[in-house]
Amino acid sequence: MNENASPDEKPSQTIMIVDDDKSMCDLVQAALVLSGFDTLVCQNANQAIERLHERNVDVVLTDVRMPGTSGLELCRQIHALRPDIPVVVMTAFGNLETAVEAIRGGAYDFVTKPVEMQVLRMVIQRAAQHRSLSEQIRLLAENQEHSGDFPDLIGQSEVMDHLRDQIRRVSPSDAPILITGESGTGKEVVAKSIHRLSGRSDQPFVAVNCAAISESLIESELFGHAKGSFTDARTDRKGLFLEAQGGTLFLDEIGDMPMSMQVKLLRALEESRLRPVGGDREIEFDVRVLAATNRDLESAVESGDFRQDLFFRINVIQLSLPPLRSRGTDVLELALHSIERFAKQAGKQVSGISKPAVEKLLSYRWPGNVRELRNVMQRAVALTQYDSITIEDLPEKVREHQPSTVFIGGDDPSELMSLEDLEERYIEHVLQAVEGNRTQAAKILGVDRKTLYRKLKRKDDED
Numbered sequence: 001m002n003e004n005a006s007p008d009e010k011p012s013q014t015i016m017i018v019d020d021d022k023s024m025c026d027l028v029q030a031a032l033v034l035s036g037f038d039t040l041v042c043q044n045a046n047q048a049i050e051r052l053h054e055r056n057v058d059v060v061l062t063d064v065r066m067p068g069t070s071g072l073e074l075c076r077q078i079h080a081l082r083p084d085i086p087v088v089v090m091t092a093f094g095n096l097e098t099a100v101e102a103i104r105g106g107a108y109d110f111v112t113k114p115v116e117m118q119v120l121r122m123v124i125q126r127a128a129q130h131r132s133l134s135e136q137i138r139l140l141a142e143n144q145e146h147s148g149d150f151p152d153l154i155g156q157s158e159v160m161d162h163l164r165d166q167i168r169r170v171s172p173s174d175a176p177i178l179i180t181g182e183s184g185t186g187k188e189v190v191a192k193s194i195h196r197l198s199g200r201s202d203q204p205f206v207a208v209n210c211a212a213i214s215e216s217l218i219e220s221e222l223f224g225h226a227k228g229s230f231t232d233a234r235t236d237r238k239g240l241f242l243e244a245q246g247g248t249l250f251l252d253e254i255g256d257m258p259m260s261m262q263v264k265l266l267r268a269l270e271e272s273r274l275r276p277v278g279g280d281r282e283i284e285f286d287v288r289v290l291a292a293t294n295r296d297l298e299s300a301v302e303s304g305d306f307r308q309d310l311f312f313r314i315n316v317i318q319l320s321l322p323p324l325r326s327r328g329t330d331v332l333e334l335a336l337h338s339i340e341r342f343a344k345q346a347g348k349q350v351s352g353i354s355k356p357a358v359e360k361l362l363s364y365r366w367p368g369n370v371r372e373l374r375n376v377m378q379r380a381v382a383l384t385q386y387d388s389i390t391i392e393d394l395p396e397k398v399r400e401h402q403p404s405t406v407f408i409g410g411d412d413p414s415e416l417m418s419l420e421d422l423e424e425r426y427i428e429h430v431l432q433a434v435e436g437n438r439t440q441a442a443k444i445l446g447v448d449r450k451t452l453y454r455k456l457k458r459k460d461d462e463d
Contacts, residue, residue: 018062045069079106086127155330159322171197179292181321184371187292195248203247211256229278255295324366338377352388
């Protein structure tokens with residue numbers, strides 16, 4: 001083991017070397033230690049099995065030909081005892097039959113003797129990474145079983161822990177909440193969680209998408225109407241505010257609400273009273289209003305597309321939902337949850353994700369966020385012919401995605417850019433990352449919105 005490792009360093013992975021040839025063990029051990037691995041040497045298979053009960057091992061590297069129990073039999077025993085530990089087998093050059101037998105016995109990979117140390121290091125690194133990803137997926141699957149108060153808010157990232165903590169604190173209050181975030185981040189899921197943890201949980205939760213209702217119908221949809229108030233009003237209708245009486249009304253995509261309706265909504269919220277279309281009296285209501293938007297409402301207020309007084313009224317508390325690309329390995333937990341759900345619906349035995357597919361899911365930017373990931377997993381479950389999702393089951397845009405970077409420049413003076421050009425490119429990169437949300441971009445850049453607008457205006461004037 002590496003006795004001089006700093007206590008603050010991430011623990012290195014441990015490779016068990018099993019070979020009766022001491023000189024071979026010393027050679028392999030030296031190569032792996034130089035690559036940053038801890039090593040554990042065993043002289044035979046029986047000793048290896050004993051040490052596996054005592055020590056946490058990430059990869060086993062074993063020779064095939066050893067006195068007593070062979071490396072192939074050891075491979076089969078480890079596969080039965082600890083299928084999570086990848087085994088790499090060393091076999092004589094040209095002995096393909098032995099290599100095939102090892103793979104059938106559960107070996108992760110094989111290398112041929114005489115061993116090329118560079119090749120060995122690469123194989124061990126791949127096996128160790130495979131082990132790490134498998135362990136990560138196992139832990140994520142376990143987390144799904146212990147979701148507590150938030151069965152639908154999946155993910156163990158720091159930003160999701162912070163979001164759940166905020167929801168716990170704001171749910172008991174009746175204060176209006178504005179939920180912001182890109183399309184597909186789960187704003188309605190958050191709204192339902194708030195309702196479930198509130199004192200109104202035994203009363204109705206009513207959701208409406210303000211962008212999906214025409215301007216001529218939205219007032220009737222929200223406030224109701226009296227019989228005969230317009231051509232198709234054949235009966236009285238009480239509207240969504242009164243349907244949510246005592247409970248929670250969720251106004252999704254409130255940023256797309258027509259200006260004429262914004263005035264009426266503001267008055268209703270301030271007075272807790274509404275008048276149905278064509279009605280002759282006002283009706284009191286007791287509803288907690290949650291609103292959500294994927295638009296930059298502060299910019300919409302400045303441009304005159306959203307009323308400032310209504311913005312202040314609905315934005316007493318604001319919850320900002322993180323985009324999926326900023327949530328790290330939450331992608332895997334969400335993917336596993338979706339696989340389980342869609343496999344059950346389809347009656348298929350699909351429960352995992354191959355390592356290459358995992359790497360693609362983690363590197364893709366997910367512009368459609370959780371909604372897009374869910375759709376990709378539904379497609380993958382429908383297409384796959386195996387018990388795990390493979391890279392071939394993913395759509396081309398995910399398979400072929402290459403992570404983008406902001407290129408600063410090399411050492412050649414002719415390649416270097418001015419500070420102004422660098423600033424301009426980085427601003428463009430940030431705006432692209434936040435889907436054009438200038439308020440969010442300004443926060444990331446550490447400037448106020450007016451400064452950002454001025455910089456963008458300067459660029460437009462130059463163009």
